Amino acid sequence: MDRIIVEGGRRLSGEVRIGGAKNAALPILVSSLLTDGWNTYENVPRLQDVRSIQLLLGHLGAAVEDSEDGVIRIDATGLSDPEAPYDLVRKMRASILVLGPLVARLRRARVSLPGGCAIGARPIDLHLKGLAQLGADIDLRHGYVEARADRLRGADIYFDIPTVTGTENLMMAAALADGRTLLRNVAREPEVSALADTLNAMGAKISGAGTSMITIDGVEALRPARTRIMPDRIESGTFMVAASLTKGDVTLVDCEPDHLGATIDKLRLVGSQIEINGRTVRVRGPEAISSVDIKTLPYPGFPTDMQAQFMVLMSIAGGLSVISETIFENRFIHVEELKRLGADITISGNTAVVRGRARLSGAPVMATDLRASASLILAGLVAEGVTEVNRVYHLDRGYESIEKKFSALGAAIRRVS
Numbered sequence: 532m533d534r535i536i537v538e539g540g541r542r543l544s545g546e547v548r549i550g551g552a553k554n555a556a557l558p559i560l561v562s563s564l565l566t567d568g569w570n571t572y573e574n575v576p577r578l579q580d581v582r583s584i585q586l587l588l589g590h591l592g593a594a595v596e597d598s599e600d601g602v603i604r605i606d607a608t609g610l611s612d613p614e615a616p617y618d619l620v621r622k623m624r625a626s627i628l629v630l631g632p633l634v635a636r637l638r639r640a641r642v643s644l645p646g647g648c649a650i651g652a653r654p655i656d657l658h659l660k661g662l663a664q665l666g667a668d669i670d671l672r673h674g675y676v677e678a679r680a681d682r683l684r685g686a687d688i689y690f691d692i693p694t695v696t697g698t699e700n701l702m703m704a705a706a707l708a709d710g711r712t713l714l715r716n717v718a719r720e721p722e723v724s725a726l727a728d729t730l731n732a733m734g735a736k737i738s739g740a741g742t743s744m745i746t747i748d749g750v751e752a753l754r755p756a757r758t759r760i761m762p763d764r765i766e767s768g769t770f771m772v773a774a775s776l777t778k779g780d781v782t783l784v785d786c787e788p789d790h791l792g793a794t795i796d797k798l799r800l801v802g803s804q805i806e807i808n809g810r811t812v813r814v815r816g817p818e819a820i821s822s823v824d825i826k827t828l829p830y831p832g833f834p835t836d837m838q839a840q841f842m843v844l845m846s847i848a849g850g851l852s853v854i855s856e857t858i859f860e861n862r863f864i865h866v867e868e869l870k871r872l873g874a875d876i877t878i879s880g881n882t883a884v885v886r887g888r889a890r891l892s893g894a895p896v897m898a899t900d901l902r903a904s905a906s907l908i909l910a911g912l913v914a915e916g917v918t919e920v921n922r923v924y925h926l927d928r929g930y931e932s933i934e935k936k937f938s939a940l941g942a943a944i945r946r947v948s
């Protein structure tokens with residue numbers, strides 16, 4: 532199993548190109564199931580999660596062509612098998628995204644229940660409730676969701692909690708339903724808007740994405756389209772934190788600063804200097820990091836996917852920081868590992884109190900989930916001595932060549948097989 536070895540203490544400087552967004556790529560690749568013909572996707576990041584969804588789409592009967600330059604083509608004309616098996620779904624919860632499109636297209640679906648994951652229970656009840664309101668019969672049997680419907684029909688659907696993949700699943704299902712669907716209290720994440728743009732380019736009639744109510748007028752059929760995947764806001768935020776941590780001077784290229792409002796605001800409060808010029812963002816870290824409080828919230832609030840990285844920054848800040856996690860109930864599993872590096876963090880319920888320390892010190896640590904892994908690499912960049920991050924397969928799910936990108940910025944970092 533691969534490990535990443537980081538020697539801390541280098542100041543990062545230079546340019547880094549931000550890749551395509553994982554969380555936009557996954558639903559957009561899945562949307563290919565809604566039509567016959569070749570869809571083309573550009574700027575697709577080379578990530579384990581993207582490979583997992585390609586495997587799943589191939590298993591369902593779609594033809595998938597993958598070229599070296601980040602272009603993936605998918606044709607679901609041969610879509611035949613409505614079953615997403617446990618072995619493919621358990622590796623990645625986002626596989627549940629095939630449920631809506633399969634029911635819309637094949638009138639039936641059998642998708643393994645995703646099960647638990649490191650960061651909490653993450654139920655799919657809201658996906659199922661919405662699909663039932665669109666007219667699907669839903670059974671849970673032998674660990675699978677079984678859904679059947681004649682043509683889905685438009686409905687007025689309210690989400691108790693804004694869910695990102697739930698909104699995406701229902702938006703795809705409703706695109707081919709008979710009549711108008713209203714989705715209320717939906718997720719407003721930019722990835723939801725990106726999926727709506729792709730569906731509209733395929734001939735769907737969707738408006739309101741990016742607000743809390745989406746209206747979908749169902750159409751009989753969609754056509755293939757060409758889509759460029761937007762920049763990854765979480766990868767961007769991770770490099771911004773890295774620059775801030777190391778008193779660095781890093782310029783992010785191909786970044787979408789409009790999607791990073793909450794992160795940029797907090798980094799400025801921390802003392803970082805941030806200059807925005809179109810799709811280029813220069814981040815200069817402060818000599819002394821100030822403490823700020825963080826509360827994770829649905830977009831446009833502070834992203835839960837940036838919480839672990841920010842906690843590292845607060846670990847070496849000059850004061851006390853209160854970090855509240857309101858999205859996932861068990862998303863502090865990186866804390867015990869950060870403590871091994873000398874961080875002073877106390878958890879009470881969904882709140883972490885971080886007392887900034889002058890320094891962290893390198894140690895072997897274990898990655899536990901995707902963003903937790905990123906936080907351990909960041910901690911390694913500033914810790915004295917050597918930090919060895921084990922189980923980096925979590926990292927490969929969501930960051931493309933992270934060690935190469937950090938190395939190009941001057942970090943002493945390498946991967947060991």
Ligand code: UD1
Nearest residue numbers: 554625653654655656657658692693694695696836858859
């Ligand atoms: C997506 C992102 C993930 C990010 C998360 C929150 C993808 C592929 N993943 O995950 O990186 O951390 O949004 O920004 O886009 N919930 C329910 N019932 C449901 C669905 C969700 O109670 O049926 C709850 C969850 O437990 C959680 C909250 O809603 O507390 C938000 O989760 P959700 O937005 O669904 O997360 P994902 O879409 O799985």
